[in-house]
Amino acid sequence: MSKSILIIYPHWPPSNLVGVHRVRLIANNLANHGWRPTVLTVHEDFYEEPGSPESVKLVNDTVEVVKVRARKSWALLGQRMVGDIGLRAFRTLKQEALQLCHKRPFEFVWISMPSWYPSLLGEFILKQTGIPFGIDYQDPWIHPLPEDKQSWSRAALAQKLARLLEPRALRHAALITGINRQYFQGALERNPELKPHTAEFQLGFDAADHKVDHPTETPWPKDKVVALYPGAFLPLSAPFHRAILTAFKSVASRGELPEGALMVYIGTGRSDRPVHEMASELGIADRVIELPERIPYLEIQQLLRSVQGCMVIGSPEPHYSASKVFQSILSGRPIFSLLHRDSEALNILRDCQCGSFSVGFAQNLDIQSQLEDALKGFWNCTEWNPITDALEPHSANNAAATLSAAMHHCLTS
Numbered sequence: 001m002s003k004s005i006l007i008i009y010p011h012w013p014p015s016n017l018v019g020v021h022r023v024r025l026i027a028n029n030l031a032n033h034g035w036r037p038t039v040l041t042v043h044e045d046f047y048e049e050p051g052s053p054e055s056v057k058l059v060n061d062t063v064e065v066v067k068v069r070a071r072k073s074w075a076l077l078g079q080r081m082v083g084d085i086g087l088r089a090f091r092t093l094k095q096e097a098l099q100l101c102h103k104r105p106f107e108f109v110w111i112s113m114p115s116w117y118p119s120l121l122g123e124f125i126l127k128q129t130g131i132p133f134g135i136d137y138q139d140p141w142i143h144p145l146p147e148d149k150q151s152w153s154r155a156a157l158a159q160k161l162a163r164l165l166e167p168r169a170l171r172h173a174a175l176i177t178g179i180n181r182q183y184f185q186g187a188l189e190r191n192p193e194l195k196p197h198t199a200e201f202q203l204g205f206d207a208a209d210h211k212v213d214h215p216t217e218t219p220w221p222k223d224k225v226v227a228l229y230p231g232a233f234l235p236l237s238a239p240f241h242r243a244i245l246t247a248f249k250s251v252a253s254r255g256e257l258p259e260g261a262l263m264v265y266i267g268t269g270r271s272d273r274p275v276h277e278m279a280s281e282l283g284i285a286d287r288v289i290e291l292p293e294r295i296p297y298l299e300i301q302q303l304l305r306s307v308q309g310c311m312v313i314g315s316p317e318p319h320y321s322a323s324k325v326f327q328s329i330l331s332g333r334p335i336f337s338l339l340h341r342d343s344e345a346l347n348i349l350r351d352c353q354c355g356s357f358s359v360g361f362a363q364n365l366d367i368q369s370q371l372e373d374a375l376k377g378f379w380n381c382t383e384w385n386p387i388t389d390a391l392e393p394h395s396a397n398n399a400a401a402t403l404s405a406a407m408h409h410c411l412t413s
Contacts, residue, residue, distance in 0.1 A: 055298065071088040
């Protein structure tokens with residue numbers, strides 16, 4: 001007999017945020033492992049980000065979705081003060097979650113974050129209904145800040161608040177999950193009294209997502225040969241972007257790139273366009289396009305299949321596991337990557353025989369010549385045969401199986 005699970009996550013298709021797909025993919029596959037999922041989310045009318053209406057088609061009919069309202073974001077003296085959807089909808093999410101849990105026989109509650117604030121709902125639900133809950137880390141809640149962030153910046157204040165809220169959110173959690181253990185290991189070390197069960201699984205993928213034909217106009221001249229990076233600009237990764245652009249300039253100056261070679265960055269999320277600024281400083285602005293706005297999920301899949309190759313750019317931190325690695329591999333196009341040498345994403349690329357043009361970063365290691373060699377090979381690659389069977393351990397179905405086993409452990413121990 002199947003069990004019921006309540007999943008709380010304030011974004012849901014047609015939201016175009018990356019985290020939506022981790023939760024969607026898990027929910028889609030839980031029925032394969034004996035669970036009936038109900039997703040509690042916020043109605044899309046209250047999202048601030050542009051949506052992707054087509055992504056609604058990627059939700060299985062085995063998933064029930066319940067939507068609530070949220071307060072509008074507000075500003076003070078022109079400064080945006082409260083925009084986080086989890087905070088704006090905290091009250092309505094709490095009310096609906098408690099009503100659902102009182103009315104229905106849910107065996108478990110799973111809350112994925114960010115947004116960080118809905119994680120506090122787990123304790124309310126447990127105390128009023130006795131239903132155990134788990135917290136899922138898509139990112140570390142507490143993390144080091146870039147050097148340019150002042151001690152009283154918005155980001156610094158958010159981290160001070162995180163240190164107050166995280167212990168409360170976790171103190172009664174039966175389960176803590178994450179993309180890998182390093183995403184939540186810091187939380188366990190900061191709170192040694194916690195003894196939850198833990199489980200790790202990647203963002204995951206469903207190969208069916210990557211077979212949807214979605215005609216898309218390319219946002220670059222058709223005569224260009226493009227390397228595409230679809231993803232956010234992470235401040236800690238700024239040295240990686242600069243190193244890649246420097247290597248690109250060097251290889252281009254030697255005439256070792258195809259005519260019309262163009263670096264395209266989509267969805268960096270930064271209106272100041274830091275990648276383009278770096279390119280301008282290096283004198284290669286005419287060979288780099290940065291489009292800060294996110295492009296809908298299915299459009300990105302289509303664009304990845306149309307380019308010379310994909311770029312997967314990680315972080316100097318070993319725990320960071322670039323989620324774009326899956327869609328890049330499944331695009332069937334050559335992949336250039338710069339990742340920490342201990343990154344799980346780098347291991348995945350190598351397992352799929354997609355590591356030919358990958359560079360592993362380590363502190364005090366000079367990688368510039370490696371970057372130049374990798375870029376040269378990547379741009380001139382004409383044969384590429386990824387072994388996609390090696391991705392199966394990271395599939396969404398396998399991730400759902402891991403979560404199911406972890407919840408069963410919590411319910412029976």
